[in-house]
Amino acid sequence: MRILKCTINGKPVQVGYDPRESLLDTLRNRLHLTSVKRGCEVGECGACTVLIDGVATDSCLYLTDWAQGTTILTCEGLQAADGSLNPVQQAFVDDFAVQCGFCIPGIIMSAVEIVGTGKTYTRDELRKMLSGHLCRCTGYQNIVGAVEDVVEEINGTGACSEEARAAFAAVAQKARLVAEE
């Protein structure tokens, strides 16, 4: 048994782990962060995506041993203290992007990374940036639509509510997301 010390969803964490564990195993089985889904386990489906130091990574192919000292964000870290949804989550609700829901937490984490760049993108660029996720309900149109909408809401030129921007900024800080120059 080794001890992992890192920051998860804004809180310092110390947890014992077996060196054979993937980060997916540790997050789900020891920390009960079950938004992180066990999908293909070979890095193809993206259901286990979390942000590690601000980078959307497949946690199934990432050994817990490598997570020492990192900052990790999962979907559990997105809601505000009062339970209100993050603008990224809200966009998925508003656009009816969720069918069975299994792929959604992973896609939301990639969406957080995308919004965190501070830039806007074409729909084709977003499709490529989301191409590491499989949705077996095949509801891709609304998923891409939701990401398109929230990227435009937070990073676009239009009016954005102060609450939404503040809610995203709070998460970006938790995840150590750094906007690109």
Add this chain to the structure above:
Amino acid sequence: MYDIESLYEATSVADACRALAEDPQAMVIAGGTDVLVKVRSGKFAGAHLVSIHGLHDELDGVELAPDGTVEIGPITWFHHVTTSPVARERVLTLAEACDTPGGPQLRVSGTIGGNVCNAATSADTASTLVAYGALLDLQSVRGTRTVPITEWYTGPGRCVRERDEVLVKIRIPRENYEGFTGHYFKYGKRRALEIATMGCCCLVKLADDRRTIDDIRLAFGVAAPTPIRTRGAEDAVRGMDVAEAAEKVGELALAECHPRDSWRASKEFREQLIREMSRRSLLEAARKGGAEV
């Protein structure tokens, strides 16, 4: 939970070499996107792993040496090769090839050195590194040695790297990239999360008239058991007009390839791909160099 017998986090390259020498069953793990998948499938069950995952100071990043050599640390993520200013300015085709394996999440775990050491003929960076004539520096407790990439591959998934050797640098000398423009063409059934059915990299250097091929490199993945360079085709089209070369290069390249049937594609289809992708890659590479074709 992975079926791993032992996991050791190396503190330096020298420490990794020592650990690999001490345990005759130990193997290197870097990004994990090949090794862990093979552990999961049972091929590497019970693995003794020496991790070089955290050796950023020694093995991560793309740099330009004073003599113009592009030096790539082997644990550099695919994504960081793609976005590296040095790579984009000097070896753009490699930067573009590094944007094709798997999906975005894989490209921030998978490493360019792992792509080389895994030695798959379908590796997306393989044909491009062959075209650029990369030099591969290896280190072990026995010392260091350099292997040109054309002498690296020995069979499907096999290379000359000994079990206890660590790839410590990928070097592309200035004369191998200067003046060349290129194109990496990946053919797969999907545009993401796909293993190449065929990969083709063409680098061309045009004469001042922007029509004549001064020099050319043509390399393939999946056209043979290992990545290959088709030197006969290169020699034959050198000095030709771009349009004429494009016409002839497919058949010439095919004569040097040995594609096979697999569940991904038939031999006949791969032959068609070799002919067509040679032509298109050459044209695209020449267009980037200013040819109007």
